[in-house]
Amino acid sequence: MAFGPFLLLATFEGLLQAAILTLTALGLSLVFGVMRVVNVAHGEFYMLGAVIAWWVSTFVSSMFGMPPAVGFIAALIVSPLAVGAIAMVGERLILKRLNYNPESTIVATIGMLYIIQQSVLLTYGPDARRVAAPFYYRIQLPWFGYSGYNLFVIAAAAVLLLIVWFILSRTRIGLIMRATQFDAETAQAFGIPIDRVYSLVFAAGAMLAAIGAVLVVPIRQAHYLMGLDPLLLSFITVIIGGLGSLRGTVIAALLIGLSDGIISVFFSPTLAKMISTLLVALVLVFKPEGLFGAKAR
Amino acid sequence: MIQSRQSAVIILHIAAILLLFVLQFVLPDYHQLAMTRVMVLAIFAMGYNMLFGYTGLLSLGHAMFFAAGLYGAGLTAYYFGWSVPVAFVAGIGSGFVLSLVIGLVSLRTSGVAFMIVTMMFAQVAYLTTTYFTDYTRGEEGLVLPQAARSFDLLGVHFDLTSAVLRYNLSLVLLAATVAITLLIVRGPLGRALVAIRENEPRTVMLGYDTFRLKLMAVTLSGTISAMAGATYALLFAYIGAGFATIQYSIEALLFTLLGGAGTVLGPLVGTAAMFYLIDIASSYTVAYMLAVGIALVLLVLFFPKGILGTIRERWLPWLP
Structure with missing residues (x-):
């Protein structure tokens, strides 16, 4: 293959990576922005979303003999709701009792990471399993064929992103969230139930990761250790984009997803990961407000 | 009064070391080996505690310091054939340099x-060990050659394949770490570190250079952790990338939290308790x-002060 088409293929892969990364990183950024909680268990919500999607779609297709598309749509509805419910229980039982103290919540979410991951290992097992894609359609370009489903994932992520943006900037719930993010104490003084906002935001963050996972699971397999890489990448994205800045997170996810897709096509993936992790750590040290974020108040 | 507390502290810690010394005559082989590992990991946790417990800085990357000691000692013994004491010093030295550099950079945050x-730097360190897999053999690791299993020091021959010697060597190093920790935390440096933990702006106002103090804490903590890593490599003759994973950073945190952050013997108690808990759980x-x-x-919900921290709060306020 010539260089041009090769680059196009790498760009498609990068866009796919960016689409999923945007959804997971947005969840992490939302939770950090509003609650000031660094959720180390975020990757496990992603993993849980994929595993539940496998369960639901297998159940639907084996019990009712439905086509894969029905199972997939069922998974797209059930899995985020289930993950959101689990996240909300965790938030009520653990994070709320810690008063959202930054250090304690980090330790607690590390604990939640292991609890979720190892519970999945106990029930789902160590195997990697794939969910059937809802449709198979190859788009035939002059140089290579490309999966239509991958392009569907990219479009779906873009639509979801617009929905999140609309909720945050144009609805009452979004206004309440932004008020809580800006100054929780004053928001409370104005009668906003920040307690409920927090558990809603935590669940919403986990659901975004779960939706990303359901979309990705026909392309990559569901496995109990699949949460670590998205966690680190989301961290990187949120830091580069500026902690708590949603617009920055989206731009950074595009940047990182694209460059990661392209770099790992051309260079050793380990070296690419080493360099990008190091660079990001240095960004956090020397420009802690991120590349796009505002200075901390 | 103060004099008697001073001696109570010293007697308590000597008694703890003596107890560990006597244990080797009672314990069956399996538990003797387990306790050897516990003591080495306890040194790691004590290093971690210096930073987390006394200075109040939560690092999620201490596995890189442990791994610096492990690889610093292991690789020099494996490739250059350095004798055990020299490789041991090399391990500590690489931990010292790494923690100094990491401290200089990361303490800006x-x-x-x-x-x-710290978590990201540790991840880079882990990726580095797997990237140079031609030399380190990555996750699979290296087994040190027979030549690195014994050494002569001051005219005495030491054979590291002997379980009794390994137990007592790690006990000596543990005792040294306890002594160093006690000296530091009861001295002026330790009190300044605690002051930073409790209220950093006020410590600055009192005229302390807190950056320099925190840098000393990171370096001390990293060097002690590296000593544990070097000890582990040389006693058990194995080095692998598994020791550089984030799981080891988290275990150091867990051991310290369980035993009681900010207590000298807490990490030892926590390591022993958690080691056996994992040991029992993994058999099921x-x-x-x-x-x-x-x-x-x-722990974080109901028991944030850990075992010794709670004992100190309830009954023994003089516990260091």
Whole structure:
């Protein structure tokens, strides 16, 4: 293959990576922005979303003999709701009792990471399993064929992103969230139930990761250790984009997803990961407000 | 009064070391080996505690210091054939240099950013060990050659394949670490570090250069952790990338939290308790890390001061 088409293929892969990364990183950024909680268990919500999607779609297709598309749509509805419910229980039982103290919540979410991951290992097992894609359609370009489903994932992520943006900037719930993010104490003084906002935001963050996972699971397999890489990448994205800045997170996810897709096509993936992790750590040290974020108040 | 407390502290710590010394005559072989590992890991946790417990800086990257000691000692013994004492010093030295550099860079941040930065540097360190897999053999690791299993020092021959010698060597190093920790935390440096933990702006106002003090804490903590890594490599003759994973950073945190952050003997108690808990859990299920997760959540919710921290709060206010 010539260089041009090769680059196009790498760009498609990068866009796919960016689409999923945007959804997971947005969840992490939302939770950090509003609650000031660094959720180390975020990757496990992603993993849980994929595993539940496998369960639901297998159940639907084996019990009712439905086509894969029905199972997939069922998974797209059930899995985020289930993950959101689990996240909300965790938030009520653990994070709320810690008063959202930054250090304690980090330790607690590390604990939640292991609890979720190892519970999945106990029930789902160590195997990697794939969910059937809802449709198979190859788009035939002059140089290579490309999966239509991958392009569907990219479009779906873009639509979801617009929905999140609309909720945050144009609805009452979004206004309440932004008020809580800006100054929780004053928001409370104005009668906003920040307690409920927090558990809603935590669940919403986990659901975004779960939706990303359901979309990705026909392309990559569901496995109990699949949460670590998205966690680190989301961290990187949120830091580069500026902690708590949603617009920055989206731009950074595009940047990182694209460059990661392209770099790992051309260079050793380990070296690419080493360099990008190091660079990001240095960004956090020397420009802690991120590349796009505002200075901390 | 103060004099008697001073001697109570010294007697308590000597008694703890003596207890460990006597234990080797009682314990069956399996537990003797387990306790050897516990003591080495306890040194690691004590190093961690210096930073987390006394200075109040939560690092999620101490596995890189442990690994610096492990590889510094192991690789020089493996490739250059350095004798055990020299390789040991090399391990400590590489930990010292690494922690100094990491401290200089990462201490520009604080709070949550410090945790994330240390975690990322540790991830880079881990990726480095797997990237140079031609030399380190990555996750699979290297087994040190027979030549690195014995050494002569001051005219005495030491054979590291002897379980008794390994137990007592790690006990000596543990005792040294306890002594160093006691000296530091009861001295002026330790009190300044605690002051930073309690209220950093006020410490600055009192005229302390807190950056320099925190840098000393990171370097001390990293060097002690590296000593544990070097000891582990040389006693058990194995080095692998598994020791550089984030799981080891988290275990150091867990050991310290369980035993009691900010107490000298806490990390030892916590390491022993958690080691045996994991040991028992792993005989029942492959998902033994579930025990780690549950322990972390329960500790942070109901028992944030740990075992010795609670004892100090209730009964023994003089416990260092």
